Amino acid sequence: MNVGFIGIGSMGSLLIDTFIGSGALKPSQITASNRTFAKAVCLADRHPGLQAVPLNRDAVIDQDIIFLCVKPLEYKNVLDGIRDALLPNQLIISITSPVLLEQLEESVPCKVAKVIPSITNYMCSGTALCMYGSRMTDADILRLNGLLSYISEPLQIDEAHARIVSDLSSCGPAFMSFLLQKFIDAAVEETGISREQARVIASEMLLGTGQLLTSGDMTPEELQARVAVPGGITMQALALLDRELDGVFNSVIRTTHAKYHEDLERVAVSFYGKEVNGP
Template sequence: MKVGFIGTGSMGSLLIESFIQSNALKPQQISASNRTHSKVAELARRYPGLHAAQSNRETAAESDILFICVKPLESKAVTDEIRNVITEEQIVVSITSPVQVRILEHALKAKVSKIIPSITHQVGSGASLCIHGSRITEEDRSLLEELMSHISRPIRVKESYTRITSDFSSCGPAFLAFFMDQWIQAAVQATGIDRTELGALTGEMMIGTGKLLTEGGMTPAELQARVAVPGGITAEALALLDSSLHSVFPKLIRATHNKYEEDMQKVNVSFGSKPINRQQY
């Protein structure tokens, strides 16, 4: 099986490296292309056998599965470039959430899926969100999800829930990192504790918390109840967080969804599709 990657920026290169390091793919199975060829050449240098293609058409032509890892508004130019070399037997996977499956199915003859990855795949963890198109067979689904299972937990979602699920699986690590960074900064200022020491402690706490929510079978509400003794320190702090952050999360969802809708409209227009009625949050 040959797997191609168009776009080797942050997420494209992360997928390539994660697949290789997890032994899901050998370098010899991978072809990649990028606007800046030196970036692909560097990957080929680090992973001997990986083919640094000279063009996106070359990558597309020699791939059984083709990952398109470009920014939303670059998708139209990529599909125009590869359209004539893509066949009905190939599988094209977009990792860009605002690019709808129906748009890609109209632009290309291939079987189409959308898979939204996460930075957590770098350590073989997290969920990958799978949205499969109408031409994808059950065999194709199994092939793609088996590949993703080497670096993540593949989860099938409805395309209408792409944004909200991406908020948690893809944006979530950054949101949690922001919260932790602010908390650590306040602790350092208040007590003088070493930032590195506290950062390591925070990382271990997050790993343990994640395991309680997955392997331990706890819900977030149950975890809070187990830790927060009535009248205790944790309960006091949770009450503060509840009163201070009450309106933050609805605003967070509105912000991500409105940006998503804006990007999706621009993508649709670039492909010549009629704008859709925006859903307000």
């Protein structure tokens, strides 16, 4: 399998590093292009055998799968530049939610899919959220999921739910680490414990909590019940959190969805010159 990458920013380079590190791909199986070619050259230096190419078209030719890791408003120009180099049996994968499968299928002659990765994939953990275009066969899905399974748990989702599942899977690590940072800050300010010690303890706690909620088969409610003794310290603190955080995550979700719908409209204008309705 040969895999091309167009765009090697934060997520593109993370995917390449992780596919190689996990053994899913050898560097010689990867071709990468980037708007700043020197960045692609640096990536090739880090992974000897990886081919850095100056043109996006060069990252398409002879590739089985091509990951598009560019900003949503760049998609139309990128697709226009590579369309005549694409073949029907190739698979284009978008990693951004505001670009719709319908828009992709209208723009290219090949198969398309959307995969929303997460920074957790860097540790070969978390999910990869998958949406498959109408031209994909069962064999195509099996091949793609087989590649993604090296670094994640591939999970098929409805495109209409792309934003909320992205909140949980892709934005969630930033949200949870922000809350952890605030917990650590408060511990340091209130008690004088060293920041490094607090960070290590809190980070290990979060790792163990994640394991309890996955391989330990506990729900969040069950975990809280196991820790919080009625009338005890944890129960009091949970009651405080329940009061203070009431509605906070509803506002977070409304905020991300508002930005998503704004992005949907801007992408539609870039593709069609007018606004269209999306999921």
